[in-house]
Amino acid sequence: MVFVAATNHTMPLASFADGKLSGGLLKELGEAIAQRAGRQARFVSVPPRRVASTLAEGSADAVCYVLPEWLDGNFNWSVPLIPDAGVVVARADAALLKQLSQLADRPLGTVAGYHYAALSTTLGPRFRRDDAPSMEHNIRKLLLGRMQYAVLEKTTFAYLQRKQPGLGLRADLEFDPFKAQCAFSLRSHIDIAEADRAIASLLQDGSIERVLSHYR
Structure with missing residues (x-):
């Protein structure tokens, strides 16, 4: 198989x-x-x-x-x-987000080829994707300060936090459970x-x- x-x-x-x-x-x-x-x-x-x-x-x-x-x-x-969901992950020095609409016109780390239905619907033409080949690339970009926010899967971020709890990243918003x-x-x-x-x-x-x- x-x-x-x-x-x-x-x-x-x-x-x-x-x-x-x-x-x-x-x-x-x-x-x-x-x-x-x-x-x-x-x-x-x-x-x-x-x-x-x-x-x-x-x-x-x-x-x-x-x-x-x-x-x-x-x-x-x-x-x-x-079961999983999307999460918007932020650097510790980034402004706290309380709703997806606050991401309008902000560069957001995304993965090339991924479809983000909730973000596309909420932000429309103000959805500023910053595509990377993988979630791992987006995590690196966050840590280097090249962006303030990125979209990860909840499972991925929870795993990352367990393995490397001192990274200084936080999950601001959970959305689109699936x-x-x-x-x-x-x-x-x-x-x-x-x-x-x-x-x-x-x-x-x-x-x-x-x-x-x-x-x-």
């Missing part, structure tokens, strides 16, 4: 070594799904702009931690699996019913919750 690993992810979702997925929640989750389906997991690393096309052409079977509005194309979708899913290629040799059974079994016996707990 071949899973796409988008290279714009950072820990706890994914870590890469020599361009290959080497660890993280998505690796452990993919291995659990494949094993429950009686298969072996393999991972192919691709830039975010190629995730949908890699799936659509059948070069991979699935990608996890996605939503239908994030991927262009037709795919088979799993049930929701991974439960991420897995998308399966229509050209996959994996029957969607087989994948659904594997995921349902993992949910039922608590295996997915145990995977998630390793990174909370």
Whole structure:
């Protein structure tokens, strides 16, 4: 079972070594799904702009931690699996934000290829994206003072705070909660019913919750 690993992810979702997925929640989750389906997991690393096309052409079977509005194309979708939300992270010396509208016309660290529905709706043409290849790049830019605010995922920021509590960053706003899913290629040799059974079994016996707990 071949899973796409988008290279714009950072820990706890994914870590890469020599361009290959080497660890993280998505690796452990993919291995659990494949094993429950009686298969072996393999991972192919691709830039975010190629995730949908890699799936659509059948070069991979699935990608996890996605939503239908994030991927262009037709795919088979799993049930929701991974709860998360967006957070606006600020430097300690940045003005405290109380609502998303305060970000109008302010440069905001974003990830290239990501769609930020709540920010686009709230800010409209005053949404000033400052795109980087990954969340890790945006964290570095915050720490270097190149920007005051960036958007991260709640899971990513919580993991970062646990690993490096002295960074001097804070989460000002949480928004747009979601439960991420897995998308399966229509050209996959994996029957969607087989994948659904594997995921349902993992949910039922608590295996997915145990995977998630390793990174909370």
